[in-house]
Every structure is written in C-alpha cells, then in structure tokens.
Amino acid sequence: MSDKNKQRRGFREGLTALTGAMEMPMEAFSRNAKIELLSNREATVDGCRGVLEYSGEQIRLNIGHITVQFSGRNLELRSLNEHEAIITGFIVTIDFG
Amino acid sequence: MLILWLYRRILGYVRFTANGGFSERFLNLCARGGITVFGARRTSDGLCACCMARDYKKLRPAKRKTGVKLRVCGRCGLPFFTRRYRGRIGFAAGFLLCSALVWFLSLHIWSIEIHGNTRVSSNEITGVLRELGFEEGVISSKVDVATLRQQFLLKMPQLSWAAVNIEGCRAVVDVREALSPPDSEGETIPMNIKAARDGRIISMDVLNGTAAAYPGDAVIKGDLLISGSIQYKTGQTGYVHAKGTVTAETERSFTVAKSYVQQVTTRTGKTHTRRVFTFLNLKIPLYLGSIKVPVEREIAEHSVVIGGVNLPVNLTTAIFYETQTQAVTFDEVAVTAQAREEISEWEEYELDGAEVVSREEIVESTEKGVKITIKTICRENIAVEELILTNGGV
Numbered sequence A: 001m002s003d004k005n006k007q008r009r010g011f012r013e014g015l016t017a018l019t020g021a022m023e024m025p026m027e028a029f030s031r032n033a034k035i036e037l038l039s040n041r042e043a044t045v046d047g048c049r050g051v052l053e054y055s056g057e058q059i060r061l062n063i064g065h066i067t068v069q070f071s072g073r074n075l076e077l078r079s080l081n082e083h084e085a086i087i088t089g090f091i092v093t094i095d096f097g
Numbered sequence B: 001m002l003i004l005w006l007y008r009r010i011l012g013y014v015r016f017t018a019n020g021g022f023s024e025r026f027l028n029l030c031a032r033g034g035i036t037v038f039g040a041r042r043t044s045d046g047l048c049a050c051c052m053a054r055d056y057k058k059l060r061p062a063k064r065k066t067g068v069k070l071r072v073c074g075r076c077g078l079p080f081f082t083r084r085y086r087g088r089i090g091f092a093a094g095f096l097l098c099s100a101l102v103w104f105l106s107l108h109i110w111s112i113e114i115h116g117n118t119r120v121s122s123n124e125i126t127g128v129l130r131e132l133g134f135e136e137g138v139i140s141s142k143v144d145v146a147t148l149r150q151q152f153l154l155k156m157p158q159l160s161w162a163a164v165n166i167e168g169c170r171a172v173v174d175v176r177e178a179l180s181p182p183d184s185e186g187e188t189i190p191m192n193i194k195a196a197r198d199g200r201i202i203s204m205d206v207l208n209g210t211a212a213a214y215p216g217d218a219v220i221k222g223d224l225l226i227s228g229s230i231q232y233k234t235g236q237t238g239y240v241h242a243k244g245t246v247t248a249e250t251e252r253s254f255t256v257a258k259s260y261v262q263q264v265t266t267r268t269g270k271t272h273t274r275r276v277f278t279f280l281n282l283k284i285p286l287y288l289g290s291i292k293v294p295v296e297r298e299i300a301e302h303s304v305v306i307g308g309v310n311l312p313v314n315l316t317t318a319i320f321y322e323t324q325t326q327a328v329t330f331d332e333v334a335v336t337a338q339a340r341e342e343i344s345e346w347e348e349y350e351l352d353g354a355e356v357v358s359r360e361e362i363v364e365s366t367e368k369g370v371k372i373t374i375k376t377i378c379r380e381n382i383a384v385e386e387l388i389l390t391n392g393g394v
Helices: A004-020 B003-009 B023-032 B053-066 B078-084 B089-106 B122-131 B146-156 B332-350
Strands: A034-038 A043-048 A051-054 A059-061 A067-080 A084-096 B013-019 B037-043 B047-050 B069-076 B111-117 B159-167 B170-177 B191-195 B199-208 B224-227 B229-231 B238-241 B243-259 B259-281 B282-285 B295-306 B308-329 B355-365 B369-381 B383-387
Touching: A043 A067, A051 B023, A067 B023, B003 B013, B003 B078, B013 B037, B013 B053, B013 B199, B013 B282, B023 B037, B023 B047, B023 B053, B047 B053, B053 B069, B069 B089, B111 B308, B122 B146, B146 B159, B191 B238, B191 B243, B199 B224, B224 B243, B243 B259, B243 B383, B332 B369
Parallel strands: B111 B170
Antiparallel strands: A034 A043, A043 A084, A051 A059, A059 A067, A067 A084, A067 B037, B013 B047, B013 B069, B037 B047, B159 B170, B191 B224, B191 B383, B199 B243, B229 B238, B243 B369, B259 B282, B259 B308, B295 B308, B355 B369
16 A cells, blocks of 8 residues: 555544544545435535536546446436536436446 | 526526537536536537526636537526617616506505404594594505504594504504493482473382372473482481383374475486596596586495405496476375375384374365374373582582
C-alpha cells in the first residue's frame, strides 16, 4: 500500500472516530456522494462531479472515486449544477463501477 | 417545486438545443461554471435543455470548448412576456389602472354582516351603525373599532355585547342580545286604578290596594276603581301599586257611511320600468326623463352575492304602474259589503279582548249612500293604571 493510500485510510478512520465521538452524522464531514431515490422515478445525486454518459436509456455520473450508472427508460437530467444532479424517468438498475 | 417554477417564470428561462460536439462535456462545463441546466433531454443529434435567461450568454465558453452548436428554441417567463408587449401602452396602463383599482377597493369595507341577533332586527342595527359612520364604503383603516363598539353598545341598550371584526373588505358585527330583568322597580311605584271607559261594574278582582267602587256601580271614564292608598291599623296611610281587574258592561257604537259614487284609483295597464345601477356608493340611473303621471311604484333590488359576501354592485328596478282616478257608481249591495268590511276591521281592533254580550246593526239607505251603525254591549276589563302624584314627586 502506498504512503498516500495509507494517509487517506488514516484520515478516514480519524474522521469516523471524530464523528462518532461528536455523535454527528458521517455525511456532515464526508465528501462521499449521497443518492436519494424517490421510488424508481427520481434520483437525486448530491456530490455529482460530472456527467460521463448521457442518453435516454443510460446516464453515468462521476461521484468522486467511483461512478454510478442509471439504466432505464425515458431518462432525463431534470437539473444539473455544480454539486447536484437530478435524474427522472423509469429507473430499472443502478450500477456502481 | 411551485416556488422553483414561479422563480424560473419570473426571472425568465431559455430552452435551447446543443447539437454536435461533446454534449456530456458541455453539461459538465456548464455545471462547473455555476450554470444550472435543467430539463435536459437527449435528442438524436445532441440534447435539448433549459437554463435561466441571464445564464445563456455564459454558455459560450463551454460551447467553444466542446464544439456544440447552440440554438435557442424557446423563451419563457415574465421578462420575455413584457418585452413582447412593451410597445402596447394601453395594456400597461390598463394593468396599472386595474392594480390601482384593486388596491383602492381593498381599502374600503364593502360588506357588513350582522350575526347573533334574533329580537333586534338587522336593519335597526345597521341604522345605528350608519349613524355612527360605519357603513358600506367606509375606509377600513379609519374605523376605530374599540370606540365604535362602545358607542354602539351605548346606543343599543337591547344588546349586551358586540364585536366588530374587519376581515379585508368585509366586516362582521357579532352581537348578543340583553335579557331584560323583570320590572320589579315598577311594582313599588304608587298607582291607582281608574276606569278606562263608561260602564256598569259586573265583577272586581282586587289584588292590591283598596276597592273604591263595587259591583253594580255605574262608573264613567276616569272614575277611581281601586285606590293605591291604604290605611294601616296603626292609623298611618301608605301608598301601594294598586292591582286588579274590573269587569264592566260597556256600550260601544260605530258608524260607517258609504256613498254610492266613490272615487276609485285603478291601474291603466301602462307601466314604466326604471333601473338604477349602484356601484360602490355611486348610483347610476339607466334611464332618461321623469314620469309626470300618477303612478304606483314597486321596487325590487338585486345584489351580487359571491360565496355569501355581498358585493358593492346592485341593480334596483322600479316598476311604475300608471293609475287613474275616476268616479264609480256602486249598487247598494256592494256599498253595504264595503261598510260591513270596515266595521269588521273596527271590531277586530277595538273589541279585542272584550266579550260581546249583544250586537245591534242599523242599516239606513239614503239617496246618496248607505249608513250602518253598530251598537254593542260588551263585558271587558276597564281597569287602567294611573300614577299617584305625591309631594315628593312620584
């Protein structure tokens, strides 16, 4: 394991310990993306870093260290800004890569 | 979502197509540039999306970098709407005038509702409120509700409580009626009982006081029947409120004379309709000229009520029936019937509560008409209270 990865892992563990001690939710300090689903009709991706692929059947988003792929029918990017993307349509699968 | 929808429409947004090039990269550059893109849909050769009108020019750097071709396909929202009609002064003036009218009307009270009254009529309450300057059309901010309420209660002793609630252009006056206590004060006032009319006493029922007449006595109007003055065993004299009933046999007579030739007013069949349109406190006559012939009038008012609220719009319709007065000759039977009808009205009113012992009707026919005289002997209560004036006043 490289020094950089060790440093990152240490930082994450420290952050987990800190949030546990302060009884605060992890997402308050984490930079991980948060995905909210409203049934299979709407997905709100908080922490979206960009759109990698976009079509009516498939939308792939960059959410930091991984990507998330929404597959389905009539998919639409209802809103996209610097931090958030809202996807509507008939979502069939969600894949992480 | 409604707020967002409203926000976008007020500030205005643009729908555009981005064809060719790298549309995903274009979206990313837009997002990184702080431009919110919404309603993005994939099309066959690119995408179709929306952005706020003020952000459209900021799309140029992203467009240049990704090689997409941007084309506006729709503009929505208030800025574009006002721009489209900027040359139409009348439209703007009408809008301003309408806004000013709505604002002006909202300052006034246009409907006053009275709640909670059963014995006191709404018209009476409205009349008192009008005297105090509170009526339809008054400026609501100038109404001092607390003072109005106090003055209103002072002017209406029949009410025990009142509240004036102003809700926009509508005022609700909520009242509670007072329950009057039994008049015990009147019982202490010294009173005599005197005869209300001439007659012969049949029976007496003295509840308080000293009897001054006895059954079988003939009395004339004003004679003392029951005295309020009583003599105690100690020799002192006291005054009380005399009470009792005195039934006497009285004589009543009434004469009606009707002539064969009478002036009768009839409608000719011709009518004139006059309408007055009332808006706010402004009465606008919807007619010209005046009527100079004798008429009988019937008035009908039509108010506009929406959701139980009276609007300050009213149409008053008055129908004027032309009349003519002419001499009509009736036969003896008709004239007698007229006279009897008048007599029955008199009996109904005058002999109310009296027991008729005997009734005699004398009909006299002359050349000019018919004269009917009614003579009745009744049994009735002739007692009437009269105040005893003492040195100390009452």
